[in-house]
Amino acid sequence: MYSKNNGVTPTSNNANKVEALSNKDIRLIQLKKVFDAYHSQPQTMKECDRNSGIMRESICWYNRHLRQVKQIYCIGKRICSITKHRANVYTTNPNLAPINPQLNLF
DSSP states (O other), X not given: OOOTTTTOOTTSTTSOHHHHSOHHHXXXXXXXXXXXXXXXXXXXXXXXXHHHOOOHHHHHHHHHHHHHTTOOEEEXXXXXXXXXXXXXXXXXXXXGSOOOGGGGOO
16 A cells, blocks of 8 residues: 555654754753853853853753752852843853852851
């Protein structure tokens, strides 16, 4: 019998490789891209959006995760080069992290 898909099935080797990645894998890849973007240069979330290609709304969630594991630092506020509004500047580079004076009190 004649098949309309000419022998190509969804489970064949012609399937898109993006479909093979699970949501968890995609999130981990995006988290790594965000971490690397902040590590290379301190920037705002919107600048990270433009540099990494990941939506700012998702970057908020990745910043939250990085804050929970104490791997991202807010180093100040400045005018964002994209939105022209005041925004926090983040980095994941520990050499640029602000020094916390309370570490030496106890």
